[in-house]
Amino acid sequence: MTIPVHTSREPSPSAQGRALGAAWRAELTRTAASYVDLFAAHGVRGGQVRDWGAAALAATRDWAPGIADEIEGVAAGAGLEPWLLGALNGRTEILAAAAVGGEGECSTSVALPGGGVTPRTVQTWDWHDTLADVMLLRDLEVRPGLRVCTFTEFGIAAKIGVNSAGLGLHFNVLRHASDHPGIGVPVHVVARRILAETSTVEEAVAVARSARLSASSVLTVVTADAASCLELSPAGVAELPAVDGNLLHTNHFLDPVLAPGERTVAAESSTAARLAELRARTSALNAQDRTDRATALLVHGPDGAPLCAHADPALPPHTRWASLATISIDVAARRIDVHEGGPCRVSADTWQSLSAKETL
Known part of the structure; x- marks a missing residue:
């Protein structure tokens, strides 16, 4: 196997996000579902994931509006709720909020x-x-x-x-x-x-x-x-x-x-x-x-x-x-x-x- 590659040359962050979302809709849907399952296994479910994902996206918009435009574009292109993409980008923050510990990660x-x-x-x-x-x-x-x-x-x-x-x-x-x-x-x-x-x-x-x-x-x-x-x-x-x-x-x-x-x-x-x-x-x-x-x-x-x-x-x-x-x-x-x-x-x-x- 090789890792998929996506090239972005669209003229705006929003357009780049939409193109990525449309090209990889199935993979994005699967990734979002996998993280929702991971959060649930650590006791973070439903409305809490939605609230924290929305908060991560809002914090991104305040600090880096162009990146928020891209993230929302990905959601639109993939037909997913923006808060789900917020939760993906904020997955470290959600796990930290839940005080998740354990082994890992990188060296x-x-x-x-x-x-x-x-x-x-x-x-x-x-x-x-x-x-x-x-x-x-x-x-x-x-x-x-x-x-x-x-x-x-x-x-x-x-x-x-x-x-x-x-x-x-x-x-x-x-x-x-x-x-x-x-x-x-x-x-x-x-x-x-x-x-x-x-x-x-x-x-x-x-x-x-x-x-x-x-x-x-x-x-x-x-x-x-x-x-x-x-x-x-x-x-x-x-x-x-x-x-x-x-x-x-x-x-x-x-x-x-x-x-x-x-x-x-x-x-x-x-x-x-x-x-x-x-x-x-x-x-x-x-x-x-x-x-x-x-x-x-x-x-x-x-x-x-x-x-x-x-x-x-x-x-x-x-x-x-x-x-x-x-x-x-x-x-x-x-x-x-x-x-x-x-x-x-x-x-x-x-x-x-x-x-x-x-x-x-």
Whole structure:
């Protein structure tokens, strides 16, 4: 299988959304139903999903009206209620509002060799195995002369990606005591606005700090000559620099001010063990070849921390986790490379690539 690709060149956000919605109506309907089921499994049902989805869309409209136009366009094109698309984009906020914990998610490495050498990145995208069919690659022109290529999910504005200005972004979920049910700007919308509007780490930080958040995540922003992990939470945004030329992050706060509010429970999450595995593998994660970097993540739960996660079929569906994709970004080439599946199945021939390289 390959991950579906959608290209957007329509003249407005609304038109781009409508075209995407019409082209992928069945997939969007299925994705929305899958998330409604996931929310219900965590005790969030019916009217509450509708209210929180509408709130996520309203927060998006206040902060990023063009992105809200696109989201509403997707709903119109697919024949779905706008609040459902709000709930998809706000799925992190809805799960945070419900205080959902558990294992997962992703593991990210960015190596900064210096000396003019392009940063070398790789991450897993770990999520529920029941949502393996929600992945989408988008190539969109966000304004004349600026393109964004992003790995995301059907109906979600952006996730991991790169723009034609040479800025890349990786994405991991976090959980913080300050997360709350007063739904704010979705972190996926923050990611999209960074990809659509910024070309430097400093600009990305300013965008992130301007959003009213209700849930937490870490966005690792990378350019040719700089990189930083931006830990986002309702309590504030922390900027973490590289240590010894490496940026490594899993799913717990590292900033000393925000870390005391950590909500991930060590007894149910492998995040600390996965970070330790990344730190032990920095030499391999500095490899020039993307396949070699992905292979450096090849460690399973029984052999250590599950950098390459496989779902346990004995668990209920809403508690199962798997590495559904392995992703690398080349900011010099303005390219995102995606392998469908975990590191244990990657080879030189299993990558899908999208390039946003285009003169600004």
